[in-house]
Amino acid sequence: MTRYQYLANLLAERIEQGLYRHGEKLPSVRTLSQEHGVSISTVQQAYQTLENLQLIAAQPRSGYFVAPRKAQPPVPAMSSPVQRPVEITQWDEVNTLLADHHDKSLIAFGSGAPDVSQATLKPLWRELSRLVQHNPCAVLGYDELPGRKDLREQIARIMLDSETVVVAEDVVVTNGCHSALAIALLAVCKPGDIVAVESPCYYGTMQMLRGFDIKAIEIPTDPQTGISIEALELALEQWPIKGVILVPNCNNPLGFIMPDARKRAVLSLAQRHDIVIFEDDIYGELAREYPRPRTIKSWDIDGRVLLCSSFTKSIAPGLHVGWIVPGRYRDRVLHMKYATSSTSVPAMQMAVAAFIRDGHYHRHLRRMRQIYQHNMEDWTCRVRQYFPCDICVTRPQGSFMLWIELPEMVDMVCVAKQLCRLKIQVAPGSLFSATGKYRNCLRINCALPLNDKNQEALRLMGEAVSIALE
Amino acid sequence: MTRYQYLANLLAERIEQGLYRHGEKLPSVRTLSQEHGVSISTVQQAYQTLENLQLIAAQPRSGYFVAPRKAQPPVPAMSSPVQRPVEITQWDEVNTLLADHHDKSLIAFGSGAPDVSQATLKPLWRELSRLVQHNPCAVLGYDELPGRKDLREQIARIMLDSETVVVAEDVVVTNGCHSALAIALLAVCKPGDIVAVESPCYYGTMQMLRGFDIKAIEIPTDPQTGISIEALELALEQWPIKGVILVPNCNNPLGFIMPDARKRAVLSLAQRHDIVIFEDDIYGELAREYPRPRTIKSWDIDGRVLLCSSFTKSIAPGLHVGWIVPGRYRDRVLHMKYATSSTSVPAMQMAVAAFIRDGHYHRHLRRMRQIYQHNMEDWTCRVRQYFPCDICVTRPQGSFMLWIELPEMVDMVCVAKQLCRLKIQVAPGSLFSATGKYRNCLRINCALPLNDKNQEALRLMGEAVSIALE
Incomplete structure (x- = not known):
């Protein structure tokens, strides 16, 4: 972190904590420069940053003042989807969205891609390159069906962070979390079965x-505490539900993050209802x-939780290394892994194992x-600035996704089409429902820093939404 | 090829063609040395090689003679399986076999692994290593759902060798041929459907x-010409069969190789029966x-053939790069690819595309x-030498698998267990049938050269079979 960023963060924190009140004059540039032992220009840069974030405002010839508090937009209310089993549609829409992720001319706010440009990933490429040169036979050969033991051991190790106590034998490596969930579903469910999901629910899971x-x-589902236990219980009493898919963290x-x-x-x-x-x-x-939140699996004593995960978001999607802790379904899961994909890519597993180990x-x-x-x-701040004021925005407790709820009358499916012409891609909320809900919502990916291009796109997005409101 | 190998091959061909008759004396070492302009020791090595292959025999102080022709074992007869739809069992047996492939103390004759130790693969590792270092963002990011275009173009190019005319858009990349077949089956079939298979049939397909x-x-299925068209027709008239899985080449x-x-x-x-x-x-x-045989797909005019393939056997299993040409099922196949595995590993696709392109x-x-x-x-020759004489052996027209049929009384499941104690692993024929057939058969992998260790293992295998016959 540079000096001016450090200083800007410090001042932002003080404003947040109420040490500088709204409307109050801030210390002069010279005072701050002496107080922190930094140059005048560093202080000016820090103030400029805070001004850009609309936390402070400059008044010509009087200095900087804390901006009047703009009310934080409220969090969306608990969803109220239609509560009966339905068949999922919208494959064509999802397929188009997926294809658009790779259109280099589009700004892909709708994708789920993490930032893979950080230098902390360098040891991973180095390891991959080393492996390919020094251990080609292991890289080119067949893998074991449950996945490489060295990787499974490392996975068991990192799972301790979530108080999930497993050993290497409990872990089955897959080609990613998507594969993991697919295998888990195939191992437990048959066509025609009913599975409960949170609402809104990730479109990839629904299409699966x-x-x-x-x-x-x-x-x-409540945007701050997760699925409604009461509503789930009601559904379990009413329908022969096989299991529930949850993304609790x-x-x-x-x-x-669902409270423990x-x-x-x-x-x-x-x-009680004997479901998975x-x-x-x-x-x-x-x-x-910190420490990271616990998994539901960490309390699972009778093996009914099938934990699915991957390094897609925490390291990189291109690895395609995921895993299942299948509990009592281990044999079925191994069989379905064999049926759907046989084994996984050894090179990526070896590289990830070394990356963790070291x-x-x-x-x-x-x-x-x-x-x-x-x-x-940053992104939330800009959304507040560019979007109309009667919106609700989630306050994510991690990861890099923002869910915005617009007034009912906005049809994001239409707006998304207009934005597409401006080379901006968003994921309209309707893809996250099987019953046509959330047409007035959208999900945006905030993984990358808010550069000028993104900021301008976000501004255009806000503008398009405002026009739709008129 | 070294000089002595060249010479040995030449002499073996002449013997095969009848230019040197069985029992006839071969030219002296000196004569051959002068005739071919090679050293005495080269000729001696060539003769030694032929002697090892039992094609010639040395008679002390008289020279080398063509060995009396040992009758080639016959090819197994057309199989006659029970012709009604059955559920497949034996998952535990297959799971054990798969686990054994990775037991380093075992000689794995039962695996399907190709030879990945050849120097002609070097450009592939070099490319992989180069990609990882110079294009980390493409390597670490998400792939497109149908797979990378550069790879699909190269696949379309090599498919011309089998007179299969497709373009990149017709190809969907998968995580291997196993994944390809799984996706194809899921795209076309529902649980409870009936699919026809050749008999014997690869156990991986059956477990899928x-x-x-x-x-x-x-x-x-006839071991020289493939599935019986007449028997298939009869089955189609009798049962509501959805499709047939064929490995025609x-x-x-x-x-x-099925004749055209x-x-x-x-x-x-x-x-005629509107099946897939x-x-x-x-x-x-x-x-x-040469040229390689045509695919059935190459004659497919109404898109009912779903061609599944991969580079697993032709390059290396560790790549996990396969593909489907899904014909009229493209949309369903894309959906099932998304449902089962989302996308594939970009690095491996990029490396393979470059490997083909260059x-x-x-x-x-x-x-x-x-x-x-x-x-x-070599292996066939040794099988003839070490196994009892009343066996049938296939005459494969390519690849590296040998199928041996022993007298009815031999139970290869038992023999395989005994061999396992000797650290030799084979695939008993029973795994290739859903109705308990082929217990007297086995498949062995002949991909690797017949070194002393393999040869000894093969001898022990022959011995175990002979004991089982007593």
């Missing part, structure tokens, strides 16, 4: 259910809090948590 | 059907004949065809 002819029942798209008490409550509900929990922890490592993984993770937190604050 | 709750009907495990006329006949049968053909071409590039692929393929042909001949 569609692919396997599994019906989804959408359960009301840094939920996609809502960003919440609620995690335990949902598990004991699953026990498919726990998607793909974003769990990117939680802001301490690079935790270093990288610490850095990414900071970066994402910083970027999320 | 089991995983997806698809029933198999085993169709009589270098069949696994039988090694045949039969390929066309099976396609027109599929058209799942064509597994994974070994097709390793055919001995001409290394065809060079490697030419070399591997020669090597496998040579090894297969």
Whole structure:
């Protein structure tokens, strides 16, 4: 962090804490320069940064003042989806979205890609390159069905961070979290079965259910505490539900972390109704809090939680290294892994195992948590600035996704089409529902720093939404 | 090829062609040395090689003589499986076999692994290592759903060798041929459906059907010409069969190449009965004949053939790069690819695309065809030597698998267990049937050269079989 960034952060914190009140005059540039032993221009840069963030305002010939507090937009309310099992549609829309991610001319706010440009990933490439040159036979040969033991051992090790106590034998490596969830679903469910999901629910998960002819029942979900246990219980009493898919840590798209008490409550509900929990922890490592939040799996005593995760968000998507802790379904999961994909790429597994073993993984993770937190604050600030004031915005407790709820009358599907002509791609909320909800919502990816290009795109987005409101 | 190998091959060919008759004296070492302009020791080495192959015999103080022709063992007869749809079992047995492939203390004759130790693969590692260092963002990012365009273009190019005319848009990249077939099956079939298979049929395919709750009907198959069209037609008239899985080129495990006329006949049968053909071409590039044999897909005019293949056998398993040409099922296949695995590893795709583009692929393929042909001949020769004489052995027209049929009374499942104690692993024939057939058969992998260790293992195998016969 440069000096001016450090100073800007310090001042922002003081404003946040109320040490400088709203409307109050800030110390002069000269005073601050002497107080912190930094140059005049450093202080000026720091003030400029805060001004850009609209935390302070310059008054000509009088100095800098703390800006009047702009009310933080409220968090969206608990969702209230239609609570009956439905078949999922919208494959064409998702397919188009996926294709757009790779259109280099578009700014892809709709993608789920993490930032893979950080220097903390360098040891990973070096390891990959070393492996290919020095161990070609292992790299080119077949892998074991459960995945490489060295990697499974490292996975078991990092899972301790979430108080999830497993050994290498409990872990089955997959080609990513998507594969992991697919295998878990195929191991437990048959076509026609019903699975409960949070609402809104990640479109990839929904399209997977569609692919396997599994019906989804959408359960009301609170953007701050997660799935409604009461609504889930009601649904379990009414329908023959096989399991529930949950993203309890840094939920996609809502960003919440379920409080521990609620995690335990949902598990004991699953026990009472003898259903399975498919726990998607793909974003769990990117939680802001330290130590990272616990998994539901960490309380699982009868093996009914199938924990699915991957290094897609915490390291890089191109690795395609994920895993399942399948509990009591280990044999079925191995069989379905064999049926769907046989084994996984050894090179990537070996590289990730070394990356963790040598301490690079935790270093990288610490850095990414900071970066994402910083970027999320920047982006949220800009959304507040550019979007109309009657919106709700989530307050994610980790990862890099923002969910924005616009007034009912805004049809984001239409707005998204208009934005596409401006070379801006967003994920309209409707993709996150099987029953046509959330047409007035959108999810945006805040993984990358807010450069001029992104900022201008965000401004245009706000403008398009404002026009739709007129 | 060294001089003595060249000379040995030349002499072996002449013996094969009858230019030197059985029992006839061969030219003296000195004569041959002068005739071919090579050293005495080169000729001695060549003769030694032929003696090892039991093609010639040395008679002290008289020179070398062509060995009396030992009758080639006959090819197994057409199989006659039970022709009704059955559920597949034996997952535990296959799981054990898969685990054994990785037991370093075992000699794994039962695996399907190709030889990945050849120098012609070097450009592939170099490319991989280069990519990782110079293009980390592409390597670490998400791939497109249908797979990288540069790779799909190269795949379309090499498919011309089998007269299969496709463009990049017709190709969907997968994580290997196993994934390709899984996606193809999921795109076309539902649980409870019936699919016809050749008999014997690769156990991986059968376990995939089991995983997806698809029933198999085993169709009589001739070890030299492939599936019986008549028996398939009969089955189609009797049962609501959804499709047929065929490995028409270098069949696994039988090694045949279906004659073109039969390929066309099976396609027109599929058209008449409106069923799908799942064509597994994974070994097709390793055919001995030049140009390589055509695919059934090459005659497909209404998109009912889903061609599945990969570089697993032709380059290396560790790449996990395969593909489908899904014909009329493209959209379903893309959806099922998304549902089961989302996207594939970009690094491996980029490396393979460059390997093909720069001409290394065809060079490697030419070399591997020669090597496998040579090894297969060696192994067949030794099987003839070490196994009892009343066996049948396939005459594979490519790839590196040998299928041996022993007298009915031999139970290879028992023998395999005994061999396991001797640290030798084989694939008993019973794994290749859903109805308990082929217990007296085994498949052995002849990809690697017949070194002393393999030779001794093969001798022990022959001994174990002989004991089982007593």
